[in-house]
Every structure is written in C-alpha cells, then in structure tokens.
Amino acid sequence: MLLLLASRQPEHILYWTGALTAAMVVSGGMLLAADQIRRLLGNSMVSAIEKLMGLVLTAIAVEMILAGLKNYFFGN
Template sequence: METSFWSATVLLILITDPLGNIPLFITALKQVRPERRRRVVLRECLIAFAVLLIFLFFGRHFLELMQLSDESLRVAGGVILFLIALKMIFPGEESAFSGKSQGEPFIVPIAIPLIAGPSAMATVLLLSTREPARMLEWTGALTITMLVSTTVFLASGRLQKLLGEPVISALERLMGLVLTAISIEMLMGGVAAYLKKLG
C-alpha cells in the first residue's frame, strides 16, 4: 500500500493524538506559571520535532547497522500502533501523568513520550525506510503534524472548556478506531512482504 503525503500526515496526527493528550498535557503543566506556559509549549514541541526529524533522517542508517529488515520494521510498527490504538479506545484509569507534576517539565514527559513517543518514532522510521526518495514529503508531513500539535496544545485550556471531557474522550476513541485499522493494514503488509520474499 503506497502512502501518500496526506495519508502520512493524517497518520502522524492520529499517532501523536493532540486532542486526546489535552488532559495529560494540562496535568503536566499544572505547576508552570501561566505566563510561561506558551514558551514551554513551543520549546517542548520544538524538541519533539527535532527528535522525530533525527529518527526520520538517521533512523534508516541505524536499522542498517543493526541489520533489521523493512518487513520486520513494518510488523513491529503495526504491533506498536495496534497497542497504542487499544489504549486510545480503552483508556486505563492510571496514567504516567496522573501523579503530581514536579515543577516545569523539560523534555520528559511532554516532548518525550507525549508527542514524540515510540509509535511516532516507529512511524517516521517506517516512512523513511520504505520510500527514502520522498524525504521532503515526509518532512512536510511531520512539519504539519507538529504545527497541529502545537496549535492544539496552545489552545488546550480553551478547547477543554469548549468541548468538555466527554467529547474529547469520544474523539480519542474515534481516532483509536481509525488507528487500529491502519495498524492492521501495516501488520498485514509486513507479513505479506516477508512471505513474498521467502517465496
């Protein structure tokens, strides 16, 4: 299945899940003074963007060094996305962000893993290894994704009040459902490619 620019963008937005992460984001910023929150949001989003760009451009060389195949990455990416999707559809009561926030967050937990989590890293790795000639498109898709995430997080307080917890929860489950289908497609594609190579 060929990935288009817009399907890659939608996939990355679904994986980073900015709407679903609003409650966790607000919790992580509880101890930050209101006048500093905008600066913290921009800094953390830039850090996450830089981390994902590193994975996009240099992850392929790491995979070659580790002698990992494209098929194994597709299967692993499908499994990771499936687990993330299940958590979005059936969220648990406990969360890594449910405890008290300790001062101003730096890198952890907002940049990593809230934005640039394992699933986002695996996805950009997959895009770059499958079609390395389209790196400019993948960079554009990642840039749009980070702009969406930054915009949502900057407006997180207003969005939470406007939409309310039930609507945000419903949107997260809907995104999880779409992501489940994408992960299954990715998993089946990886298995099919591996079986074709064996044949």
Template sequence: MQYTFLSATILLVLITDPIGNIPIFANALRPVAPERRARVILREILIAFALLLTFMFVGEGFLRVMNLSELALQIGGGVILFLIALRMVFPPASSAEEQQLAEPLIVPLAVPAIAGPSALATVLLLVSQQPERRLEWIGALCVTMAISAVVLVSAERIQRVIGTRLVTAVERLMGLVLVSVAVEMLLRGIKTFVVQLMKG
C-alpha cells in the same frame, strides 16, 4: 505501503495525538504561570520537532548500523502503532501521579508525549521507504507540529468549549483509525514476507 503528503500528515497527526495530549499537558503545566504556558508548549514542540527531524536524516544510517531491513521496520512499526492505538481506544485506569513541582523540560512533554517511540518509528519508516521524497515528509512533519501547537496552546479553551467527554471521544475515534492503519501496515508487511519466502 506508499504514502502521499496528505496521508503521511494524517498519520503523523494521529500518532502524535494532540487531542489526546491535552490532559497530559494540562497536568504537567499546572505549576507554570498561565502567561508562560504558551511559550513552554512551543518550546517543547520545537524540541520534539528537532528530534523527529534528526531521525529523518539519520534514519537510514541507523537502519544500516542495526542491520535492520525495511520489512522488519514496517512490521515492527505496525506492532507499535497497534499497541499505541489500543491504548487510545482502551486507555488504562488513571493512577494518582506525583504532582510535578517544576517547569517541565523535554520529559514528559516533548518526549514521549509528542516524539514517542511510535512517532520516531514512523518518520524512520517514511524516509526508509521513499527517501527521494524526504522534503515532502519534512513538510508533513512541519504541518503536524503546527497542528499540535495550535491544539495544545488552545488546550484550556478547547476543554472548556467541548468538554472532557468529547475530548475523550475524539481521542478514541483517532485510536480506531490508527488501529486500521496499523493492521494495514502489518498485513502488507506479512504479505511481502510471504512473497519473499515463496521466491526463496
């Protein structure tokens, strides 16, 4: 599947899911003083950006070391995306989580809320399919992180203005789009695999 700068950006935004992360960030930042929350959010986004950027540069070497083909990565990435998308469309019942008493660092905000397995697999896939366009993918990642920063820093205002129900509805709509992307990735991967079998 060939991506453009725009389609890669949209895909990364859908996967990092800033709207869906609003409740996670709101819960994790409760112990943090209100005037400090924006700085904590920006720090966590920078950590997630650094991790995803690292994967963009070491991704090809990682594939070689693990002896993985691009086709396996594409099908595996499609499966992961599909499972993530299903959780967005049909979220699990919320359980009473332990109250966090300290300021969050890296976990659970940078990883896995922003730079989760699906985001890492996606940047790996983008670079492995079209390594010559690495600068474009870095640009797409920068735009994605900027969108996440704006949404998450404004999270409390967004929740007040549009309400929790609309936030949930938007997340499920994004999940539905992501299901379609995941199915497309799987179908293309299976088609390539069948063609290789026929030739072999």
C-alpha cells in the same frame, strides 16, 4: 519521516520540510490550546474523539501488520 520521504523523492525536499514544519506548528498549537478545546467541546465529546482516534490508530496498525506479513511470506 522527512528522511524517508526525501530518500524517495529528493527533488521535493523543500516541500517535505515545509509540510513537516506546518504539521509541527499545528500540533504545537493544538497542544497549547488543549485546555480551551476541552472546555469548548466538553468532556464527553473529547472522550468520544479519543475513542474514535484509537479505533483509527488500531485499523492503521492492523493494516501495516498485514502488509508486513504479506511482504514477508509472499514477497513484493
């Protein structure tokens, strides 16, 4: 991801590196605290969040597929 962003805007490489590092730290913290978060929210809430995130991921995937097909068949 960092390489892709840096190739488009090389003058912002430090910002991209900082943002990626921050995202990794937050993700790592969430993974380390996963058991406490599950206990705090409860199994039913975690299940609902998992389903919602699956729906969001599916919507993003469909949008990317449609954009790819559009570019393939109709160009930019």
